[in-house]
Amino acid sequence: MIQEELPEELQEVLGELINIAFGSATATIADLFDNFATLHVPAISFVALDELDTFIFQDFNLQDVYTTTQQFKGRFQGEVVFAMDRHSARNMQRIIFADEGPGSQEILDDDELKQSILEISNILGSSCIGKLAELLGTNVTFAPPSIEFADTLTQERRALSYRHIIVISTVLDFKDMEVAGKLFIMFTDEMFNWLHTALNNYLENI
Amino acid sequence: MKILIVDDSKLSRLTILKRIPAAIKESAEIFQGANGLEAVALYKEHRPDIVFLDLTMPEMDGFEALQLIRDFDQNSWVHIVTADIQAKSQEKVLGMGAISVEAKPIAEKRLAEIFAALP
Numbered sequence: 601m602i603q604e605e606l607p608e609e610l611q612e613v614l615g616e617l618i619n620i621a622f623g624s625a626t627a628t629i630a631d632l633f634d635n636f637a638t639l640h641v642p643a644i645s646f647v648a649l650d651e652l653d654t655f656i657f658q659d660f661n662l663q664d665v666y667t668t669t670q671q672f673k674g675r676f677q678g679e680v681v682f683a684m685d686r687h688s689a690r691n692m693q694r695i696i697f698a699d700e701g702p703g704s705q706e707i708l709d710d711d712e713l714k715q716s717i718l719e720i721s722n723i724l725g726s727s728c729i730g731k732l733a734e735l736l737g738t739n740v741t742f743a744p745p746s747i748e749f750a751d752t753l754t755q756e757r758r759a760l761s762y763r764h765i766i767v768i769s770t771v772l773d774f775k776d777m778e779v780a781g782k783l784f785i786m787f788t789d790e791m792f793n794w795l796h797t798a799l800n801n802y803l804e805n806i
Numbered sequence: 807m808k809i810l811i812v813d814d815s816k817l818s819r820l821t822i823l824k825r826i827p828a829a830i831k832e833s834a835e836i837f838q839g840a841n842g843l844e845a846v847a848l849y850k851e852h853r854p855d856i857v858f859l860d861l862t863m864p865e866m867d868g869f870e871a872l873q874l875i876r877d878f879d880q881n882s883w884v885h886i887v888t889a890d891i892q893a894k895s896q897e898k899v900l901g902m903g904a905i906s907v908e909a910k911p912i913a914e915k916r917l918a919e920i921f922a923a924l925p
Contacts, residue, residue: 616817620910623862623889636894639862641814734913806821806911 605792606646610799614766615644617735617802618728622768622783625727629720633695635774642770648763652754655767655782660685666714668721672729676738676794678787680729682721684779689717691777693768696720702797718745728768728783734778736798762786807834807851812845812871813887817843818910822858822887828923842866846874849882856924858902858912859904861888861895869899876903885914888907 604672606614630637633682647655656665664686666746682694695717733740765786772779787795807830813819819838826834837852839845841863849857857875861868868886875882886899886907896907908916 612815612817616815619862620889623910624891627890627892627895630892630894636892639890639892639895641862641864765868806817806824 603805604801606796606799609803610796611646613799613803614795617799618642618766618768619730620735621728621731622770624731625724626772628727629772630774633722633759635695638773640771640773642739642768645767645769647765647767649754649757649765650785652757652765652784655784656683656753659769659780659782666747667753668718668725668745669753670722670725670745672726672732672733672740673743675738676677676733676740676791676798678696678785678791679757679760680725681784681786682725682781683784684717684781686713688779688781689713691719691774692716692772692779694738694777695774695779714747718747721745724781725783729785736802738798757786761788763789764792785792808854809834809836810839810845810848810852810854810857811836812839812841812842812848812858812863812868814863815860817861818887819913822917825912825917827918827921842868842871842874845871846878849875850878853879855883856921857884858887859881859884861886861890861899869902872899872902872904883924898901 619642623639626637626639660683665683666686666689667681667683669679669681690713693713696716725745726742729740765784768783793795809826811819811822823836824916837848837854839848843866845859846887859872868888872884875884884904886904887910889910893908899907
């Protein structure tokens with residue numbers, strides 16, 4: 601796991617690069633919807649696949665959590681998963697439709713809510729991973745995101761050999777409402793080795 | 807010259823520190839803080855010629871620190887170096903009197919331009 605296998609100074613570099621990448625992703629969303637989000641320092645954790653459920657469900661109820669997944673490919677590849685609860689999802693939808701006139705903020709149905717979640721997680725995940733890759737001197741491409749049931753997430757990821765997971769816990773603190781979510785970046789041992797080298801290079805070339 | 811660098815990330819402070827033009831660094835006094843409270847205290851104590859200030863920090867954020875520094879000294883020369891690149895954040899700090907907003911990580915060339923433009 602990253603916490604044991606990555607030297608502390610490289611964990612600090614990774615944490616700061618994620619902070620920059622997540623700031624960039626939040627700005628993309630806030631600017632897109634002509635809103636303003638107070639940025640908070642995101643809490644970053646490193647967990648093993650077996651601990652993923654605990655991390656998702658310690659803050660969310662199984663019935664209420666929406667998870668979206670999106671694979672990214674390139675020199676650095678893996679999967680990004682975004683989890684948010686129904687309350688935050690509805691807040692996000694209100695922000696998206698805020699400019700569309702009276703009544704537009706009414707929630708129509710669950711399908712529409714899921715579309716909003718997909719849209720936001722796509723922007724957030726791809727902006728964050730894209731910026732992180734750029735800072736590490738490479739680029740990535742993205743598969744379309746999809747919504748998955750949280751209770752099967754861990755089970756299905758075992759087959760993909762994701763052993764390393766970075767968890768970014770954050771609150772998108774918009775003017776009148778909060779959107780709390782967790783972003784999980786998952787990758788294999790091979791990608792961990794690439795990341796280790798890339799972080800070393802970054803530190804040496806500051 | 808006195809330079810104040812304020813960021814809760816050690817790496818971000820180091821990035822700025824290492825990228826300051828060598829000729830300036832040789833003769834400069836450089837002070838570092840890790841949050842807005844330290845920024846204000848260090849500013850009042852040392853009256854730096856230039857400040858590099860992050861926005862997202864614990865204890866006191868950069869918005870509040872900038873306001874307090876500007877209240878204390880209307881001639882302060884503060885550059886914001888931040889991951890918060892929202893258009894509205896930029897408008898806000900520029901309206902408060904910051905000289906510029908720089909996205910992290912700041913490039914060596916840009917830092918040279920900033921020092922060259924110092925009054």
